[in-house]
Amino acid sequence: MAANPLVESELAARPVVWTIAGSDSGGGAGIQADLLTLHDLGCHGCSVITAITAQNSVAVTAVEPVSPAMLAAQLEALKADLYPAAVKIGLIANQAQLEFLAQWLGDNLPGVPVILDPVMVASCGDELQHAASRAQGAATVSTLDFSGLDFSAFAGRATLITPNVTEVARLVSGIAVPYAGESIGEEAESDCTRWRLAVRAVARHFGVSLLAKGGDARWQTQHASDLLLLSDIGNISTLYRGGEFYLESPRVDTANNHGSGCTLSSAIAAFMAKGMVLPDAVMMAKAYVYEGLKASFQPGSGPGPLARTGTPASLSSLPKVRWVKEPSAKLTKSADDMPAGPFPALPRDLGVYPVVSDVALLQTLLEAGAKTIQLRIKTDTPDSPDDAALEAAIVRAIALGKQYQARLFINDHWQLAIKHGAFGVHLGQEDADSAALERIVAAGLALGLSSHGVFEARLALELKPSYLALGHIFPTTTKTMPSPPQGLSMLTTLSRLFSKSLPTVAIGGIDGTNLTDVAATGVDNIAVVRAVTQASEPAAAYRALAAAWEARHAR
Ligand SMILES: Cc1ncc(COP(=O)(O)OP(=O)(O)O)c(N)n1
Ligand SMILES: Cc1nc(C(=O)O)sc1CCOP(=O)(O)O
Ligand SMILES: [Mg+2]
Numbered sequence: 227m228a229a230n231p232l233v234e235s236e237l238a239a240r241p242v243v244w245t246i247a248g249s250d251s252g253g254g255a256g257i258q259a260d261l262l263t264l265h266d267l268g269c270h271g272c273s274v275i276t277a278i279t280a281q282n283s284v285a286v287t288a289v290e291p292v293s294p295a296m297l298a299a300q301l302e303a304l305k306a307d308l309y310p311a312a313v314k315i316g317l318i319a320n321q322a323q324l325e326f327l328a329q330w331l332g333d334n335l336p337g338v339p340v341i342l343d344p345v346m347v348a349s350c351g352d353e354l355q356h357a358a359s360r361a362q363g364a365a366t367v368s369t370l371d372f373s374g375l376d377f378s379a380f381a382g383r384a385t386l387i388t389p390n391v392t393e394v395a396r397l398v399s400g401i402a403v404p405y406a407g408e409s410i411g412e413e414a415e416s417d418c419t420r421w422r423l424a425v426r427a428v429a430r431h432f433g434v435s436l437l438a439k440g441g442d443a444r445w446q447t448q449h450a451s452d453l454l455l456l457s458d459i460g461n462i463s464t465l466y467r468g469g470e471f472y473l474e475s476p477r478v479d480t481a482n483n484h485g486s487g488c489t490l491s492s493a494i495a496a497f498m499a500k501g502m503v504l505p506d507a508v509m510m511a512k513a514y515v516y517e518g519l520k521a522s523f524q525p526g527s528g529p530g531p532l533a534r535t536g537t538p539a540s541l542s543s544l545p546k547v548r549w550v551k552e553p554s555a556k557l558t559k560s561a562d563d564m565p566a567g568p569f570p571a572l573p574r575d576l577g578v579y580p581v582v583s584d585v586a587l588l589q590t591l592l593e594a595g596a597k598t599i600q601l602r603i604k605t606d607t608p609d610s611p612d613d614a615a616l617e618a619a620i621v622r623a624i625a626l627g628k629q630y631q632a633r634l635f636i637n638d639h640w641q642l643a644i645k646h647g648a649f650g651v652h653l654g655q656e657d658a659d660s661a662a663l664e665r666i667v668a669a670g671l672a673l674g675l676s677s678h679g680v681f682e683a684r685l686a687l688e689l690k691p692s693y694l695a696l697g698h699i700f701p702t703t704t705k706t707m708p709s710p711p712q713g714l715s716m717l718t719t720l721s722r723l724f725s726k727s728l729p730t731v732a733i734g735g736i737d738g739t740n741l742t743d744v745a746a747t748g749v750d751n752i753a754v755v756r757a758v759t760q761a762s763e764p765a766a767a768y769r770a771l772a773a774a775w776e777a778r779h780a781r
Pocket of ligand 2: 676697704
């Protein structure tokens with residue numbers, strides 16, 4: 227397929243991301259790992275160095291914090307010319323640096339996402355602390371005490387905090403968290419339940435989202451399972467705000483994991499700078515680390531670094547998402563026991579898919595040749611039909627669908643769709659959460675599910691739907707959306723990840739002017755509302771869209 231200039235220019239844009247971290251002379255972690263990651267993921271990385279470490283792959287031999295003046299000078303220089311789309315914070319050398327950074331970022335970069343990796347223990351061991359204590363007495367390192375840092379100044383200021391198991395234990399030490407009459411503190415490292423309670427306490431204390439990395443946990447053997455606690459963030463469905471999720475990847479059996487924590491947090495910052503919402507950025511960053519670990523290498527005699535393998539494009543790299551709906555400490559609800567499909571499989575090519583609220587228009591479009599079509603009658607507006615009129619419309623639409631041998635999907639009203647034998651049902655994730663999916667499966671109806679980004683798409687996949695809608699691609703006036711438009715570059719990423727598993731349908735702002743660009747992303751199908759409903763001649767508009775979509779592979 228010919229290169230698409232619009233997609234290419236979106237991909238070519240390199241947002242600025244700052245890494246505020248320590249220098250690792252061995253090149254595996256810290257600033258060096260961050261800059262490699264940022265470049266690999268299409269960002270322009272800028273660095274604010276907090277400390278210089280002398281290290282190789284087996285040991286850290288010296289650590290020297292930069293002066294307060296030098297730290298401030300780096301920040302001011304960047305602010306004047308290279309304002310960031312996101313910031314990652316790694317190693318902070320002392321409490322004075324920490325307080326200054328929290329204040330400076332709050333004052334100078336309001337609204338910029340800040341990913342805080344509260345580095346106290348490096349992923350290859352606690353060499354940083356050993357180096358600090360070995361060097362006690364030397365003026366340059368005598369004040370270093372990473373384990374004693376109090377990160378409270380970042381409460382309410384960071385966007386996401388990413389502690390590992392040991393860091394959770396240290397962060398919670400200062401917060402009184404009772405567990406069976408004892409304080410959890412360092413006990414947070416002992417088992418999954420204590421860890422999870424500690425993670426919740428830390429998230430509450432900081433009042434921000436938290437990704438607790440479980441890869442080092444002694445109770446995890448088969449998987450690397452992280453716990454994501456989303457605070458009440460905007461930009462995502464209200465269904466998931468304040469939610470708790472396990473993100474589970476297969477364990478990669480390698481000792482070459484030096485810098486995996488740095489890589490994860492800088493990748494999250496990179497994906498957010500590229501416009502992803504927080505849970506999507508976390509999913510993609512975890513996939514990135516998984517792929518990097520699989521291709522890791524060993525340039526020295528100690529643990530080597532991760533490879534940089536670009537934006538993940540394989541579904542098998544994405545973590546599985548388990549939504550923890552049970553508020554108790556025990557995980558009782560998992561993706562494995564969700565009532566779900568498989569729902570009937572559909573051909574990859576569904577044709578241009580009109581979504582309409584009027585049965586007469588539905589008939590017009592069926593006559594014009596639509597082979598997949600949706601009746602979407604909302605019942606929350608002042609001009610909504612009463613129950614009898616709604617049911618009559620659904621009955622008539624189903625009869626027309628059968629008459630024209632089309633795949634007719636009923637939006638929202640799954641009970642009526644079952645009652646009258648529709649071909650399928652289309653549900654949003656909020657609807658799917660409350661619908662009796664097992665009844666839809668038992669009735670043999672197809673299911674289309676909405677998604678808005680990687681996180682929602684991966685959750686939707688667990689229900690094994692017949693197709694996956696990817697929305698909204700461009701701004702739309704048809705409905706109010708909680709999340710931002712995804713754009714063509716994100717649609718390319720989503721299509722690469724999901725189109726091999728089930729038919730994908732792009733929706734939102736699609737019409738004749740952007741159809742070619744949408745086709746170039748590789749998505750399987752398009753759904754349209756206004757492009758037909760607001761056309762002066764809907765049948766002609768449908769035929770023109772269908773012809774252009776048919777011709778897409780010929781370009
Ligand atoms: C093909 C297709 N994709 C997405 C939607 C949106 O469905 P939903 O999230 O249930 O929102 P409403 O349409 O009910 O507002 C759709 N209807 N069709
Ligand atoms: C109904 C709907 N669902 C969306 C989603 O993203 O889930 S976007 C959308 C409206 C699409 O309308 P138009 O083609 O007029 O922009
Ligand atoms: Mg709906």
